[in-house]
Amino acid sequence: MTRPIRKAVFPVAGLGTRFLPATKAVPKEMLPVVDRPLIDYAVAEAEAAGVAHMIFVTARDKTALEDHFDRNVGLEEALEAKGKSAELERLAAIAPEGVRLSTVRQPAPLGLGHAVRCARHLVGDEPFAVILPDDLVMAQTPCLAQMAVRYAGTGGNLLAVQDVPRAHTGRYGILDAGADEARPGGLVEVRGLVEKPAPEAAPSTLSIIGRYILQPEIFQVLESGEPGAGGEIQLTDAIAALIGRQPVNGFRFEGRRFDCGDRRGWLTANVAFALDRPDLPGVRESLRDLLDPAARPENTGGAE
Ligand code: UTP
16 A cells, blocks of 8 residues: 655745846745746645645745745735735635645755755655646646556656657656556656756656655665766656666656746746636737737727
């Protein structure tokens, strides 16, 4: 019997250099997609998968993140006085009841593996999830919930994967893939992992995205690990070291992933999520106007 996933680690201590100057004072994970910060989507996804303890690995200047999950009594009172009950409900939904939130600091941005290692004492000796909030997945069943179902049967370590264009392999952890169920919801055997390989050196085009289910033994590897690509302690290298000792599988999730650590990916996510919101009518028309101004009513003689 596999042990259920009760804890999720959210590494949010990166520098977010690709979004400067927006991320000078605001953490990347607080950037909004439509009207919710990225971290909100990540926490909601973990909760939907049954996670009850959210562990944020933060850094200096990340107080905005901690404040976001804290109550803002002054704001609540002001909304109440104005009778804004819908807005009050939206605030209440940020930190669902019964969910525990913890924060640990990463003293310096020494890499994703190092960030996960900082959560060791809070995770303890049990399997856990890692969610990178800047990877946003739009799916009917949230990505981590899909993984949790498959994990209940496989155990071991499970990594969400998707095919990327070969020209992009240098941005991601890439699989040396073995047996492949080659269908949405299917497993891919992981024979090896390479962090950010050049397109010509990449063993496949299957990339890990920011959703992992990991066994606690990963911490031993992370403790002893030497820095890898970019001089950082890489999570990919630590997972690769577990191959052969524990099951390590890729999981072809169903849904669409947006790389919100990248400006184009983040902008596309905003458009996709806005188009999916029934309370935001007119977005489609605005986009049509932008892309084809000649079709605007004032340019075709029609009425607005
Ligand atoms: P990225 O590779 O996107 O790095 O990190 P970054 O610093 O956030 O952004 P850029 O590349 O400078 O624009 C992937 C994830 O790992 C976390 C980040 O917060 C992000 O969620 N991370 C990375 C840490 O928590 N600590 C680190 O030392 C490095």
